[in-house]
Amino acid sequence: MVNLDVSSALAELDGETVHLAIRHSRSQSVWPRSEARHLLDVRLTPMVKDDSAVQSTDPRAWSGNVPMLHDENTDSWSEWIVSAGISVATWRGPTFSNSAVALQGATSGQGMALGSRIVAGELLESGALIAPFQHEVTDGAYWLLARKFEKLSKAEATFCSWLVEQVAQASAKVV
Structure with missing residues (x-):
């Protein structure tokens, strides 16, 4: 057992x-x-309920116009943004106890969460979430x-x- x-x-x-x-x-x-x-290995990329939060698949075109859902590791978003070569004026958004809860927030339309394509595979396959950018950061x-x-x-x-x-x-x- x-x-x-x-x-x-x-x-x-x-x-x-x-x-x-x-x-x-x-x-x-x-x-x-x-x-x-x-x-x-864990590689993170932004995930969101639908593509209305992004205007392009190029992360440099993203304006950060949607709340960023953070997990207990608040460095992940800053690392992703810096490695993608973009500038986002605001880092607003709630912090959740773990990444699974942050992804649940994203599926309910609360904002954009960083997630692993492997861990969130079923959510991506079902269309509950999309990963609008190919850019990933190692975590x-x-x-x-x-x-x-x-x-x-x-x-x-x-x-x-x-x-x-x-x-x-x-x-x-x-x-």
């Missing part, structure tokens, strides 16, 4: 109650008392952690294999 707990808190991989974790980091790939396996990676991968139960090892396969399939769709 695999129990899943979704939390932004760092769980201690004690081998008794917590056996696996998925962590996002902009720079870290090693955590104490655990082994890490790379799942996927770290997701890592699968275990105390010791070779000591996982059969169910946990099966879950890890399934997860890696799902990430690979989702990544292949985006290419």
Whole structure:
């Protein structure tokens, strides 16, 4: 049996109650008392409910006329704007507890959120969101952690294999 707990808190991989974790980091790939396996690099691009917020697929033509929905990492928008070579006069917009909630805000028309084409793949495929610009910025990676991968139960090892396969399939769709 695999129990899943979704939390932004760092769980201690004690081998008794917590056996696996998925962590996002902009720079870290090693955590104490655990082994890490790379799942996927994160590349962010603006996502919005419809194309009325943008006049061109060239980000340099974007005026910033729609609220920017921020997540807990408020640096992501500034990094995307600088790397796209654009100047936006205002950085207005609410800050959400995580990127998934910011993307939900974008789907409800509250503004534009930065998202990963892989993580938001179903929202993009369904048309709930569009990614009007091709320009992306790197935002770290997701890592699968275990105390010791070779000591996982059969169910946990099966879950890890399934997860890696799902990430690979989702990544292949985006290419």
